[in-house]
Amino acid sequence: MKYSQLIGILAAIAIIGVCYMPWVYVPSINVTLSGINGKVNEQLTFGRQVIPHTALSLLLILFFLIPKIWAKRTNLFIGFISLSWAIKNYIIFSMCRQTICPDKKAGLYLLIILAFIVQISTLLPKLTVKQKD
Numbered sequence: 001m002k003y004s005q006l007i008g009i010l011a012a013i014a015i016i017g018v019c020y021m022p023w024v025y026v027p028s029i030n031v032t033l034s035g036i037n038g039k040v041n042e043q044l045t046f047g048r049q050v051i052p053h054t055a056l057s058l059l060l061i062l063f064f065l066i067p068k069i070w071a072k073r074t075n076l077f078i079g080f081i082s083l084s085w086a087i088k089n090y091i092i093f094s095m096c097r098q099t100i101c102p103d104k105k106a107g108l109y110l111l112i113i114l115a116f117i118v119q120i121s122t123l124l125p126k127l128t129v130k131q132k133d
Contacts, residue, residue: 005064008121011114012057012064015082018114019050021107024093028100033093034107049089053111056082060118072125079122086115 019035026033035053038046056078063075090112094104 002126004121004124005126008064008118009061011117011121012060012082015057015086015111015114015118016050016054018107018110019053021110022105023089023108023111024102024104026100026102032105033102035089035111038093046092052085053082056085060122064121067127069127072122072127075125076122079119083115083119086111 022032022034024033025031033046035049038049059078060075060082063071063078090108093108094102096102
């Protein structure tokens, strides 16, 4: 595809932005969790998920910009890691605990959708193929 690399870069930047949106709301304790604030209390903390998402997105953007075959293959691998990390966050943040189910917000769904878009963009690299005589 002609614009797959640009779409992948924009989706990777959007993943970083989605980390600042609310992901879930836990009504029983009146807490909104996001990629920045994953702390419910001292015993239950999900960590700052913005750090791995930012690191993976920056690597994705870097390899989207490099027009070499090794960069595209590495980007495919990093895209799979990013997608699996997003799926892990969806499962962990939306899981019911002790009969208390959090309300899922749009940020959690956007995280999965954008990671999937990045993965599709890594599967469609823009490379010129040289013909041998």
